[in-house]
Structure formats: C-alpha cells, structure tokens
Amino acid sequence: MKSALRKLGPAASTVLSLGALLVLWEILARLAQIDGFPPATEALVQVPLILGERESLASIGASLWRMFLGGALALCFAVPVGLAMGRNKRIAQALNPVLTAAYPIPKAALMPIIMLWFGVGDLSKVLVIFLGVSLPLIYHSFHGAHAVDEKLLWSAMAMGMKPVARLFKVVLPSALPDVLLGCRVGLAMALIVMISSEMIARQSGAGDLLFNALDMALYGDVYAMIVILAAIGFVLDWVFERVRRRLVHWAESRQDAMVPGGGV
Amino acid sequence: DVPTIRVGWTIPAEEAKYWMMRRPDAFPDLGKKYKIEWVQFQGTAPMVQAMLSGALDCSSQAPLSLGQGAAASDLKAYILAQHVGEKPGSFSVYWAVPEDSPIKSIADLKGKTVGVNVYGSGVHGGMAMLLKKNGIDPEKDIKLVETGFPGSEAALRGGRVDVGVFVQPFASRAEAKGGVRKLFALSDLMPNTVHVMEVCKKDWVDANVETAKLYTRDMTAAMKMALDNRDETIKVVSEVTRAPAAALEPYLLKANDFAHDPTMKPDFAAVQTMFDMYTELGMIKKPLKVDQFRRDDVVAPVK
Amino acid sequence: MSASNIFAGERLRGTAASVLPLAVILLAWEAVCRAGLVAPTLLPAPSVVLLRWIALLPDPDFLHHVAQTMIRLLSGFAIALAAGVSIGLLASRGGGGLLEPVIRVLAPIPKIALYPAFVLIFGFDHASKIALVVADAVFPILLATFHGARSVEPKLLWSAWAAGASRRATIFTVVLPSALPSILTGCKIALLISCVTVFLAEMISSTDGLGHLLIRSARSFRIVDMFVPLVTISTIGLLLNAALVAVRNRLLVGHGNHR
C-alpha cells in the first residue's frame, strides 16, 4: 500500500487526499443536516459564480494586496527583531514581555482604537495583518537564532565580522530553516487575519464577502469563500515550498537513506 | 473640490443607502456637490466608536446604541432620517417556537433556553421588558443564548434553543419552510418602534450644514425610488447583500417587511419611548431627551 | 564581591530589562491620556484601568468570567497540543504525502467562518468555543512538529535504529526530543493564538467569559470596563507563557544552546 502510494507520486497523492477530504465533507454534511454546514457540492457550485463576478474578484484582489503589504512589512520587521532577540539576551528580556502581553489581545476588539490612529481604511487592516504575521515570524526566528551553532559565529567573529553583519550573514542563513517555518505558519496566519480584520469594519475585500454571506445566512457562499481561500492558501503554500527548498537545500539531510521516512 | 462624507452602513435594512451606493448616477448632487466614502460595519456599536474616534461622520444607528453612546461617551449627534421601524401592520421582530412545542405563551418560558440576536441589544431589551411584564425574570428564569439572527432558525430547528428570534429575510425563509409558530413579537410591547436611523455627528453637521441637507435630501429621494421601483430595489439589495432575488422577493418592501416611510421622517416620539424603556431596564445609564438629537433644518424631509 | 552576589546582580538587571520596556509603554500611554491627547471615552489611562481591574479582581462574578475563559482556553490548547504533535509526527513519517495537502488546505482557512457550524454541532456552551480554539491553535503546533521531526539529524536516527530501537520507539526517544525545541516554539505561538481565539469566540457569541464582558461593556460604551478584560487576557497570556518557559527550561537542559 505504502509503496504503491509512493509510486503514485506527489501529484497523485495530493489529488487523492484532497478528493478524500471533499468526499468526507460531503458525507458529514449530508449526515449532519445542519444549515450552517452545507455539503461540498452546494458550496462548490457557488465558486464559479463568485469568481465570475468582476466585483468579487476585485475584492479578493484588494484583500490579497493588503495581505501582501502586511506580510512584507512583517518580514522586514519581525525577522530582524526575532533574530536579535535570539542572539541577545537583553533584547529578548526586553521585548518578550511586551510581545507576550500584546499578542493575546484580540485586534478586533481594538479596532475602534486602531481606527482612531489609522482610520477605517486599508492602513488599519494592513497593520492588523502585520501584527498577526509577525507573531510566528518573531518566535521562529528567535528560536532559530537561539540555536545557531556558536562556533559558526565564532568563525565569523574571527574574520572580523561586526555584530549587525553577523546577524544577517551568519545568524539569518543559519536560522533560515526556522525563519522559513515561521513564514509558513505566517502565511496561514496572514490569510486568517486578512479575513478576520474585515469582520468589524468592512471595506471591499474577501472577508467582507464572507462575513456578509454569514450575516445573510448564505452558507453556500460562506463555504464557497472558504474553498476559494483554501485554494489560495494551497497555491501560495505550494509556491512557498518551492522557494523554501531552493533556499535551504543545504540543510536537507543526506540523501539515499535506506530507511523509509528516515530523516528525509 | 467637493466635501466627502464618511458614512458607515450595515446590512440588511438600509435600502436608501444601498441605492445611493449602487445607483449613484440617479442622484444629481451625489458625486458632484459632495462625495461619500462608504464603510461597512458589523453592528451599530462599533460605528458609535468610529464616530467618536473621528473615523466616521455619519452612520446607521439604533436608538439603543445612539442612547448608550450619548449617555456613556457623550456622543453628540443628530438624527437625520429613519430607515426602518415598526408600525401597526408592519413586520415586527418576533420570537417563535417549533410547531409542536409545548410552549404556548410567554409564561411557559420559565426554565427554557431563549435565543436572542445579541446580548444587550435593543431587541434583547424589548424582549426583557416583555418578559418582565409577563412575570418572567429575564435574568434568572430563562437561559439566554446568543444565536444571532442568521443562525436563529438553525438553532431552533436543531433543538439548540427552545425559542428563536426572527427578522427578515430569515423570517420569511423560515415561514416558507414551515414548522415554526410565532410566540410573541416586539409589537406586543409597543406599536411603534424605530430600528435603524441615519445619525451624523453634531460637530460635523454644524460645520457642514449644506452638505448634510444634500445628504438627507438625496437619501429621501433614494427611499422614494426604492419604494417606487421594487424590482430594481430587489436587484440593488441583492447586489449589496448577495442574497439571491428569490430570497428577497417574498417580503422586501411588502406588508411583511419593516415599515418604510417614504419621507424618512424620524419618529422622535417612538425614539423617546424607547430611550425611556432602556433607561428603566438599566441599559442606558441616565435619562435622555430625544430633542438633543434634533436639528430641524437637516432632518428628513428637508425642504 | 562573592559569586552569589554577582548572580543576584545579574538577575536583578535581567528583571529590570524585562520590566522596563513594558513600564515605559505604560507610562507613555498614561502621559498621552493625562495630556488630554486622546479622549478618555476612547482610551482610558492605564492607571484608571488598573484601579478598576484591581477593584474587580476579588469580585466572584468577574472571576466566574475569567474561569470560563480559562477553561475554554486551556482545554482547547491541550487538545490542540495533543492533536498537533501526533498529526505532525504522523505526517513527517509515513503519511506525509497524504496528510500534507490536507494540512496545506486547512491551515489557511479562517476558522472564524466555521464558528456558526461549530455552534450548531457543539452547542452554545464550552464545546463550540473549545473547538474554535483547537482549530486555530492546532496548525502552528502541527507545522512546528512536522518541521522539527523532519530535520532530525539522520545519524541520530541511525544510531537509534542500530541500537535496536523499533520505529515506534525512535519516534518517542529520538524524533520527539529532537523536535522538542521547535515544538515548544510552536506551542508558544499557539498559546497566544488560543488567547485571541477564545476571546473572539466569546465576543461573537457568548453569555459569559472575558470576550463577552468586553462586548457587553463596549455596547454600553463603558470604556474602562472594556479595557479590564483586555488587561486580563493579556495577563493570562503572560502567566501562561511564563509557565511554558519554565517547562521549556526543564525540558531542554541538554539541547545545544538552549539554556
């Protein structure tokens, strides 16, 4: 069975497991008979309808743009902060409590105050996305930087490299596998936060489409939006995984291992 | 260049605003003498805060959220118009039970699970008042759960609540399906209720009286168009809410919809009655006079 | 100066370093409010919030709300931890090809949208909120476990297999310990996300808990009371995180630089 699967190749097993997921959804929904949980078929028929509309496409595009902005900002901010925290005890001690105190606060609850400073428009949503994505980025970078082999740093120091340069030329590459894990979690978070940031104050966006459908109890549309978001997430993650492989192939373990699953 | 009004809106019962949003060309002044930046919100309370923080100039409000904003946070604002309300004969928010439920009257509610849209909302206040009048303590005698309007029908049919709360379009949908029985309605408490009003900040209106007038006038014009062109209105609402036309057809702007006044004239008396009720229930912390929200030259219908 | 003195001094400076920035932020906030830069109806001064918070702390009603939130938070997190670690391990070993696409599809969907379904399936009580917390918190743990388990140094596994350890035994004696630092980082993120999610769920639909408390205060614009639940959830986050750090320090004595 296992070897048969391996022969199928990654594409086939992807199709297989996603197909199984859809079938499971369909069966569960039909068994449960709940308004708020329509069967897969009911949701899927709505997908082309939503994507066929110019306006909804523009909405989704606007959301993705905000997500991109927030994500990019987070990348520029959170990774250096996380790395610095990982290498410098003082910085970690200083920032850790602030972060742990700030992150559990739901940004949705703060929307009125965020709006006060940043208005109702894109800026506050980009900010919220930025905050959501920085969380995994900071902590995974922190972890990666913390675990850097000291002797690598020592080698760099002995070559006369300055602390900031070390952060980017030794700590960052060495922590890259962890940073990229943070990015992967952050990617999922970005989509989630992108949607929830549009729950309270809504301007055209994917979240607006979704929450309006929820408000109108149009569950077919709700789940169609979920399918669309899942598809976007899947594609982004897939692309990301390609990039990741390129960046950290040096960290991948020895090939041709004889034992199946053995540290591949 | 022309002034811009930042307007907050919600779904589902602001047909005049939807017209202005989707058919702006139908209004001679809109886009020329003034512009509108539309921001959609979930619920009225966040819009009070948005107005307080200066992020919004105008928004849709319910009497309760406006009253609470004024009493607790000193929100100063004017009521410009009324979107929907209840009048004798119009639709009234109601609570329903399954057809075969042993609950026959409010008195039977003791110990039952009752759904409400949102804890502490105006609808919740009205229900509390009604229960009180029928000898049920709304705090202790029932188990209250927040179902929201959209989820109410499913919660009721799924047995998660014994009594569910209904507004349009969910009410007509549930009625079409059958199997539910109306138990009591807000109209049992008072004949005239105001649900959604158009409210603008006082300092903004004072500084932009002419724009405010234009806005009110266009809104009234929009309401008239909405009432005169029901088929087009259904399209407009469908575009905004994405609800299929078939779901709107059975009720929208019909007798079983909320009351729409073509002039959008606010029912200040009803608002005052509601303020008083909320004050009695402790939902508004101090007595309010509706006159503080009144400025005659901007209120619909504007000459 | 004796060695123990040096250490005491070090620890003192460490504590100062960790308290200072938080204090600076609070002071700045206080100053902004005192200076009248922001309306007290929008942002109350921290001192005011703090006083109200302290006044509320012994209130049994308030504590009830806190307890409700804690129950949901902790049980949700615990389930997410168990599920995340086991699915992550499974995916990293044999089931990768089949599980990975499913994880990829499920991870980015906004779980909030599933909440109505959760409510109808699990009811209005704890279960639906716990389910939402699990749905949101499981993925950071799962992905961290997956990643940690995949980057185990192969020679460690080889050593274990050569020593006669069974596949199952190596999962517990090599893969898990080796992935532990990564898993704990995932836990940290998941914990903070759990705090947010439980609060959000209570904000959306609930009749108790801190999120509900906030919504209730927000609807009647009692702005100080609105900040009390926020301060509380933030404190809960801090305390739980401190507990996690303590666990981490215990578990990771031997690991590389993790002191």
Next chain:
Amino acid sequence: MSEPMIAIQGLTKRFSTADGRRHLAIDDVNVEVAEGEFVSILGPSGCGKSTLLYMVGGFVAPSSGAITVQGRPVTGPGPDRGPVFQEFALFPWKTVLENVMYGLRQQGVSKAEAEARARALLDMVHLKDFADFYPKELSGGMRQRVAIARTLAYQPQILLMDEPFGALDAHTRTVLQNELLGIWERDRKTVLFVTHGVDEAVFLSDRVVVMTRAPGRIKKVVEIDLPRPRVRAELLVNRRYQEYIVELEQLIEDVHLEAAGA
C-alpha cells in the same frame, strides 16, 4: 570455508550533488569478512570509507552491488551491526549515562542492569566522573569515547567503527585499543574498522584493506599474520610488524602517487 559474516559484491555508490552532478564515491568494491575477523580499512581522505560503512550498516542504499550479512541481504539497520560514527552522533538531550544506556534500554534490559553496565563501560573509557554531563559539555575526545561506549554497551555482533580513536591522545588510544581487542577476543566479534593510523591497523587487524583515492576501489588487501594475543611492547620489536607497516605506508604512498600521476 564457511559462509562469510559480511559479503560485499560489486558495490558502487553514486551521489547526486546539489549542483546536479553525479559523483562516484565507491566503485565496484568486493570484500568478504569472516566471522570473528578484524578487518581494517585504510585509505585517503574522501575515498569512501565512511560511505562503505554506512552501506554495511544499512543506513544508505548502494547504487549497485550487493551486501549480505550472515547470508541475508542488508535492507536496513539492525542491532547486529553497531556503528561508531565519525561525528559521534550523541543524543544531545540525554546525559552521558543515558546515552550509553539507550541501546540496552531499547533491547528491554532493566533500568538497573542497564545503568550498571553503562557505568562499567564509562569506567572503561575513563569517563565515570562525567556520567551526568550533557554532550555539549564534553570535549571532542570525551564525546568520541561516549560514542564508543554507547555502541559497545548493547553488544552488537558486528562493530562498524569509523576512526573511533581519531580524537584521542596516544595514551588513551592505546588503552582503548587494548580494551577493544580484549572485547573482540572474548566475544568473538566481527569488526570493520576505519582508521588513518597504519600502526593501529596492523596492531589490531587480521586483514587490512587499502583503498584508492576517490572513486574508492580496493587497492590491495594485506593479511596481517602476527600472533595473538598481541602485546604492543612485543610487537614494537617484531620485524614482521615493522615490515607490515612499511608495506602499508608504501601502498598508501602509491595510492597518492597514482592519482597524482593520472
């Protein structure tokens, strides 16, 4: 002759490198190791000695060729073959003692007994005072000794040792060589031993396999016909011993020259 303990036939290993090229590491190697035999492998750095051990250990799959152990083809690792890796590969989250106990515990030995045996082995490698240290707190040579103790602890039939004494000072190395010989003689183990020390190879082995520069092939197999038990002091004045050393050194010299000439 009875069936060999380890039989390697036509073994070849190619790696594909990150830049996409194929790199031939081992080319057509054939060796047989009899039960209880002590075979050393000598060869230039990078000639494929470690790779060869990995394949016998069942950790890495050959590109072509076959390896059988006790007549059965190798399909994966097993407790019959105990590796000591060049990079030690200690479990960083376990203390020295726990590292050494690991294999025993995996094989169901009771905790008390495992601990006793582990402590005895730690004593043998001069680390009894460091039982509670973590690997990161040890020096290089100390780590190497823990790795040796960890493998010896669970008493595999075959030892696959990759420069196990490389990081040790001469004295400690001598002590451990003697200990290893003692264990080997007592338990009739089969040993495949990679080393760079020609004297070490001659002192310990029944046969020495000399490999060519990469891609690794077998240059020559030298039978070491010296009496056992071997005592270093005696060997040092043994003419045969000296001759073997000279012969092997010459072979290695040749291996290097060949490559340079080619």
Next chain:
Amino acid sequence: MSEPMIAIQGLTKRFSTADGRRHLAIDDVNVEVAEGEFVSILGPSGCGKSTLLYMVGGFVAPSSGAITVQGRPVTGPGPDRGPVFQEFALFPWKTVLENVMYGLRQQGVSKAEAEARARALLDMVHLKDFADFYPKELSGGMRQRVAIARTLAYQPQILLMDEPFGALDAHTRTVLQNELLGIWERDRKTVLFVTHGVDEAVFLSDRVVVMTRAPGRIKKVVEIDLPRPRVRAELLVNRRYQEYIVELEQLIEDVHLEAAGA
C-alpha cells in the same frame, strides 16, 4: 626579550554544568608565546586544550587570569587570530569555495582576487575538484581541510589550530604539515597548535607544552631544539628528534599515571 605575542597569566576556567555543579576545566595556566613562535599543546583528552584556545581566541571569557595579545588584553575575537576548530564549523549554506572566500570578502578583498586565492588554497589542500560542493556532501577529512583553508585564506597573524590534521590520512597529513611549515616560515606567523601526535608536535614546534589531566595545568614545557628548515626524512634519523619523542611520550605517560595514582 621583546614583548611576547601572546601572554597568558594565571588563567583559570570554570564551567557551570547543567546539573548546577561547577566544573574546573583549566587551573592557573601561565604561558608566553613569542612572535613567530610555533608552540604545540599536548595533553590528555578533556584536559582543556580547546578551552585554552577559545580563550586566546577571545570566544570564551576566562574565570580568572589574564590573556594579552601583542600587549593588549583580549576582549573578543579579531582577525589577527584565526581559529581552526576541532569541529570544523563550516558554513553549511555556502559551498566549499564560498566558505574559503568568506573571510577574504569580509576584509574587503575583491571577489575575483578572493576567488583566485581561495582556489589556490583549495588546490593546496587537494580539494580543487570539490569547490562547488556543500559541506554536507564532504567526508570528515575533506571538511577539516576546508576549515584549514578557510582560516589560512585571510592570513591571520596568529593561528589557533585545534587538532587540525586529526581526521586526515598519513600522507595528506604530511603534505599539509609541510605546507603549514612553509607558510609559517614565509609569513612569520605565530602558531598555537593542539595535537595528539607527539611526532607531529616535535616535527613542527619550537616548544611543546604538555598539560596534565583535568583540571588542566601545565606539566612541562619542552623546548625543541632542532634545526630548521626541517625535513622529515632527515629528522627520522636524527637522534635528538627520537629523544624528544621519547621524552614527550614519557611525560604523557606520567601525566596519566599521576592521575591514576591520585
């Protein structure tokens, strides 16, 4: 005598271990190394040789005592002191060539020049065909040679080498010993060289420092008074050379016996 290049006075190092105990690794070490001097350190495994180098390198702070380099106290690492670590510590995300070029690029050498110099060094350590390999694709000995090349590349004044030839076969080791001596003589470098090979120490050094078992103290410093340039073939028949080796072997023997007796 002129100011010493490296002066170590009363150097002591204690570690606190994970279980909370304090572990004395180095105890009151005093050494002076003159400019251009080649000093080797011999000592039992775990006696603190690496730790000593770390402290001279400025990577680890002493618990007490002082180290000065060219008269200035050591406060941190600097490009004047180039370490070759026992564990190599190559940058895994860089190819072999990039690793060797790294230090040069850090010091502002142009890319073309850095590459030329790196390639020359790779040729010297017999790795010119492996320039584009990543560290994980190399054998242990190959990694060690990359590490040596990487440090030699940026031409530090002082070399701190921790068993740099430990993983190499005899031939390669000899070649690199000669190369190192060549560089040392040409550039008048100061070298602190940890090794387990007594012959290696005698062959290379001006002085050999012998350390005791842990906690590491200095047992004796042996001056190696052999003519330079040294040619191995000549030394092998040099009586003084043989005597030094015997003396040092005896010292190490003593060090071990002392501890056992204590």
